[in-house]
Amino acid sequence: MTLFSKIIKGEIPNYRIAENDQFYAFLDIFPLMKGHVLIVPKVETDRFFDLEDDLLRECLLFAKPIALAIEKAYPCNRVGISVMGLEVPHAHMHLVPINSADDLNFTRPKLKLSTDDFQTIQERIISFL
Structure with missing residues:
Protein backbone atom coordinates (compact mmCIF):
# COMPACT_ATOMS: atom_id res chain seq x y z
CA MET A 1 0.00 0.00 0.00
CA THR A 2 1.41 3.40 -0.96
CA LEU A 3 1.70 6.48 1.23
CA PHE A 4 -1.10 8.09 -0.78
CA SER A 5 -3.40 5.10 -0.29
CA LYS A 6 -2.82 5.41 3.46
CA ILE A 7 -3.70 9.12 3.26
CA ILE A 8 -6.86 8.36 1.28
CA LYS A 9 -7.92 5.73 3.85
CA GLY A 10 -7.36 8.22 6.69
CA GLU A 11 -4.47 6.26 8.18
CA ILE A 12 -2.20 9.30 7.82
CA PRO A 13 -3.46 12.75 8.84
CA ASN A 14 -3.86 15.18 5.95
CA TYR A 15 -5.61 18.37 4.88
CA ARG A 16 -8.36 17.14 2.56
CA ILE A 17 -9.65 19.57 -0.04
CA ALA A 18 -12.07 17.40 -2.04
CA GLU A 19 -12.96 13.79 -2.74
CA ASN A 20 -15.18 11.68 -4.96
CA ASP A 21 -15.37 7.96 -5.80
CA GLN A 22 -12.28 8.12 -8.01
CA PHE A 23 -10.02 10.89 -6.66
CA TYR A 24 -8.73 12.50 -3.50
CA ALA A 25 -7.31 16.04 -3.26
CA PHE A 26 -5.26 17.27 -0.31
CA LEU A 27 -2.63 19.85 0.56
CA ASP A 28 0.97 18.96 -0.18
CA ILE A 29 2.78 19.01 3.19
CA PHE A 30 5.97 20.11 1.41
CA PRO A 31 4.45 22.92 -0.67
CA LEU A 32 6.17 25.11 -3.23
CA MET A 33 3.56 27.83 -2.61
CA LYS A 34 0.57 28.31 -0.31
CA GLY A 35 -2.33 26.55 -2.03
CA HIS A 36 -0.25 23.65 -3.43
CA VAL A 37 -2.67 20.71 -3.80
CA LEU A 38 -2.15 17.08 -4.83
CA ILE A 39 -4.76 15.21 -6.87
CA VAL A 40 -4.49 11.44 -6.44
CA PRO A 41 -6.54 8.70 -8.10
CA LYS A 42 -7.82 6.20 -5.57
CA VAL A 43 -6.65 3.31 -7.72
CA GLU A 44 -2.98 2.53 -7.08
CA THR A 45 -1.15 3.02 -10.35
CA ASP A 46 2.52 3.96 -10.36
CA ARG A 47 2.73 5.98 -13.58
CA PHE A 48 0.26 8.73 -14.40
CA PHE A 49 -0.05 7.82 -18.06
CA ASP A 50 -0.72 4.17 -17.22
CA LEU A 51 -4.12 5.25 -15.91
CA GLU A 52 -7.10 4.27 -18.07
CA ASP A 53 -8.09 6.96 -20.58
CA ASP A 54 -11.40 7.66 -18.85
CA LEU A 55 -9.62 8.12 -15.52
CA LEU A 56 -7.12 10.54 -17.08
CA ARG A 57 -9.98 12.60 -18.49
CA GLU A 58 -11.89 12.53 -15.21
CA CYS A 59 -8.76 13.59 -13.31
CA LEU A 60 -8.65 16.92 -15.14
CA LEU A 61 -12.38 17.43 -14.68
CA PHE A 62 -12.02 16.72 -10.96
CA ALA A 63 -9.07 19.14 -10.75
CA LYS A 64 -10.78 22.02 -12.58
CA PRO A 65 -12.98 23.40 -9.76
CA ILE A 66 -10.12 22.92 -7.30
CA ALA A 67 -7.76 24.91 -9.55
CA LEU A 68 -10.36 27.68 -9.84
CA ALA A 69 -10.76 27.71 -6.04
CA ILE A 70 -6.98 27.90 -5.59
CA GLU A 71 -6.85 30.92 -7.94
CA LYS A 72 -9.52 32.69 -5.87
CA HIS A 92 -0.59 12.12 -8.81
CA MET A 93 -0.88 15.65 -10.13
CA HIS A 94 0.36 18.83 -8.46
CA LEU A 95 -1.74 22.00 -8.69
CA VAL A 96 0.37 25.01 -7.75
CA PRO A 97 -0.55 28.71 -7.85
CA ILE A 98 2.16 30.32 -10.01
CA ASN A 99 3.23 33.71 -11.27
CA SER A 100 6.27 32.50 -13.22
CA ALA A 101 7.65 29.22 -14.58
CA ASP A 102 10.19 29.17 -11.73
CA ASP A 103 7.31 28.74 -9.26
CA LEU A 104 7.04 25.13 -10.52
CA ASN A 105 10.71 24.41 -9.82
CA PHE A 106 10.61 21.43 -7.47
CA THR A 107 14.30 21.78 -6.61
CA ARG A 108 13.53 25.03 -4.75
CA PRO A 109 13.27 24.94 -0.95
CA LYS A 110 9.77 24.03 0.18
CA LEU A 111 7.71 26.23 2.49
CA LYS A 112 7.75 25.38 6.18
CA PHE A 128 -14.26 28.76 -2.89
CA LEU A 129 -15.37 25.27 -3.98
Missing part, protein backbone atom coordinates in the same frame (compact mmCIF):
# COMPACT_ATOMS: atom_id res chain seq x y z
CA ALA A 73 -7.91 31.79 -2.54
CA TYR A 74 -4.37 32.67 -3.67
CA PRO A 75 -4.47 35.17 -6.56
CA CYS A 76 -1.88 34.23 -9.16
CA ASN A 77 -1.30 34.33 -12.92
CA ARG A 78 -2.61 30.77 -13.14
CA VAL A 79 -2.55 27.38 -11.48
CA GLY A 80 0.28 25.30 -12.87
CA ILE A 81 0.04 21.54 -13.30
CA SER A 82 2.95 19.19 -12.79
CA VAL A 83 3.04 15.42 -13.13
CA MET A 84 6.32 13.86 -12.10
CA GLY A 85 5.62 10.92 -9.86
CA LEU A 86 9.15 10.56 -8.58
CA GLU A 87 8.48 10.93 -4.86
CA VAL A 88 5.70 8.37 -4.36
CA PRO A 89 4.99 5.39 -6.66
CA HIS A 90 1.31 6.37 -6.97
CA ALA A 91 0.10 8.53 -9.87
CA LEU A 113 4.21 25.87 7.43
CA SER A 114 2.56 25.34 10.79
CA THR A 115 -0.56 23.29 11.46
CA ASP A 116 -2.47 26.56 11.74
CA ASP A 117 -1.13 27.67 8.34
CA PHE A 118 -2.27 24.42 6.71
CA GLN A 119 -5.71 24.65 8.31
CA THR A 120 -6.09 28.24 7.10
CA ILE A 121 -5.04 27.29 3.56
CA GLN A 122 -7.42 24.30 3.59
CA GLU A 123 -10.35 26.44 4.79
CA ARG A 124 -9.60 29.18 2.26
CA ILE A 125 -9.55 26.84 -0.73
CA ILE A 126 -12.62 24.89 0.40
CA SER A 127 -14.53 28.17 0.87
Whole structure:
Protein backbone atom coordinates (compact mmCIF):
# COMPACT_ATOMS: atom_id res chain seq x y z
CA MET A 1 0.00 0.00 0.00
CA THR A 2 1.41 3.40 -0.96
CA LEU A 3 1.70 6.48 1.23
CA PHE A 4 -1.10 8.09 -0.78
CA SER A 5 -3.40 5.10 -0.29
CA LYS A 6 -2.82 5.41 3.46
CA ILE A 7 -3.70 9.12 3.26
CA ILE A 8 -6.86 8.36 1.28
CA LYS A 9 -7.92 5.73 3.85
CA GLY A 10 -7.36 8.22 6.69
CA GLU A 11 -4.47 6.26 8.18
CA ILE A 12 -2.20 9.30 7.82
CA PRO A 13 -3.46 12.75 8.84
CA ASN A 14 -3.86 15.18 5.95
CA TYR A 15 -5.61 18.37 4.88
CA ARG A 16 -8.36 17.14 2.56
CA ILE A 17 -9.65 19.57 -0.04
CA ALA A 18 -12.07 17.40 -2.04
CA GLU A 19 -12.96 13.79 -2.74
CA ASN A 20 -15.18 11.68 -4.96
CA ASP A 21 -15.37 7.96 -5.80
CA GLN A 22 -12.28 8.12 -8.01
CA PHE A 23 -10.02 10.89 -6.66
CA TYR A 24 -8.73 12.50 -3.50
CA ALA A 25 -7.31 16.04 -3.26
CA PHE A 26 -5.26 17.27 -0.31
CA LEU A 27 -2.63 19.85 0.56
CA ASP A 28 0.97 18.96 -0.18
CA ILE A 29 2.78 19.01 3.19
CA PHE A 30 5.97 20.11 1.41
CA PRO A 31 4.45 22.92 -0.67
CA LEU A 32 6.17 25.11 -3.23
CA MET A 33 3.56 27.83 -2.61
CA LYS A 34 0.57 28.31 -0.31
CA GLY A 35 -2.33 26.55 -2.03
CA HIS A 36 -0.25 23.65 -3.43
CA VAL A 37 -2.67 20.71 -3.80
CA LEU A 38 -2.15 17.08 -4.83
CA ILE A 39 -4.76 15.21 -6.87
CA VAL A 40 -4.49 11.44 -6.44
CA PRO A 41 -6.54 8.70 -8.10
CA LYS A 42 -7.82 6.20 -5.57
CA VAL A 43 -6.65 3.31 -7.72
CA GLU A 44 -2.98 2.53 -7.08
CA THR A 45 -1.15 3.02 -10.35
CA ASP A 46 2.52 3.96 -10.36
CA ARG A 47 2.73 5.98 -13.58
CA PHE A 48 0.26 8.73 -14.40
CA PHE A 49 -0.05 7.82 -18.06
CA ASP A 50 -0.72 4.17 -17.22
CA LEU A 51 -4.12 5.25 -15.91
CA GLU A 52 -7.10 4.27 -18.07
CA ASP A 53 -8.09 6.96 -20.58
CA ASP A 54 -11.40 7.66 -18.85
CA LEU A 55 -9.62 8.12 -15.52
CA LEU A 56 -7.12 10.54 -17.08
CA ARG A 57 -9.98 12.60 -18.49
CA GLU A 58 -11.89 12.53 -15.21
CA CYS A 59 -8.76 13.59 -13.31
CA LEU A 60 -8.65 16.92 -15.14
CA LEU A 61 -12.38 17.43 -14.68
CA PHE A 62 -12.02 16.72 -10.96
CA ALA A 63 -9.07 19.14 -10.75
CA LYS A 64 -10.78 22.02 -12.58
CA PRO A 65 -12.98 23.40 -9.76
CA ILE A 66 -10.12 22.92 -7.30
CA ALA A 67 -7.76 24.91 -9.55
CA LEU A 68 -10.36 27.68 -9.84
CA ALA A 69 -10.76 27.71 -6.04
CA ILE A 70 -6.98 27.90 -5.59
CA GLU A 71 -6.85 30.92 -7.94
CA LYS A 72 -9.52 32.69 -5.87
CA ALA A 73 -7.91 31.79 -2.54
CA TYR A 74 -4.37 32.67 -3.67
CA PRO A 75 -4.47 35.17 -6.56
CA CYS A 76 -1.88 34.23 -9.16
CA ASN A 77 -1.30 34.33 -12.92
CA ARG A 78 -2.61 30.77 -13.14
CA VAL A 79 -2.55 27.38 -11.48
CA GLY A 80 0.28 25.30 -12.87
CA ILE A 81 0.04 21.54 -13.30
CA SER A 82 2.95 19.19 -12.79
CA VAL A 83 3.04 15.42 -13.13
CA MET A 84 6.32 13.86 -12.10
CA GLY A 85 5.62 10.92 -9.86
CA LEU A 86 9.15 10.56 -8.58
CA GLU A 87 8.48 10.93 -4.86
CA VAL A 88 5.70 8.37 -4.36
CA PRO A 89 4.99 5.39 -6.66
CA HIS A 90 1.31 6.37 -6.97
CA ALA A 91 0.10 8.53 -9.87
CA HIS A 92 -0.59 12.12 -8.81
CA MET A 93 -0.88 15.65 -10.13
CA HIS A 94 0.36 18.83 -8.46
CA LEU A 95 -1.74 22.00 -8.69
CA VAL A 96 0.37 25.01 -7.75
CA PRO A 97 -0.55 28.71 -7.85
CA ILE A 98 2.16 30.32 -10.01
CA ASN A 99 3.23 33.71 -11.27
CA SER A 100 6.27 32.50 -13.22
CA ALA A 101 7.65 29.22 -14.58
CA ASP A 102 10.19 29.17 -11.73
CA ASP A 103 7.31 28.74 -9.26
CA LEU A 104 7.04 25.13 -10.52
CA ASN A 105 10.71 24.41 -9.82
CA PHE A 106 10.61 21.43 -7.47
CA THR A 107 14.30 21.78 -6.61
CA ARG A 108 13.53 25.03 -4.75
CA PRO A 109 13.27 24.94 -0.95
CA LYS A 110 9.77 24.03 0.18
CA LEU A 111 7.71 26.23 2.49
CA LYS A 112 7.75 25.38 6.18
CA LEU A 113 4.21 25.87 7.43
CA SER A 114 2.56 25.34 10.79
CA THR A 115 -0.56 23.29 11.46
CA ASP A 116 -2.47 26.56 11.74
CA ASP A 117 -1.13 27.67 8.34
CA PHE A 118 -2.27 24.42 6.71
CA GLN A 119 -5.71 24.65 8.31
CA THR A 120 -6.09 28.24 7.10
CA ILE A 121 -5.04 27.29 3.56
CA GLN A 122 -7.42 24.30 3.59
CA GLU A 123 -10.35 26.44 4.79
CA ARG A 124 -9.60 29.18 2.26
CA ILE A 125 -9.55 26.84 -0.73
CA ILE A 126 -12.62 24.89 0.40
CA SER A 127 -14.53 28.17 0.87
CA PHE A 128 -14.26 28.76 -2.89
CA LEU A 129 -15.37 25.27 -3.98
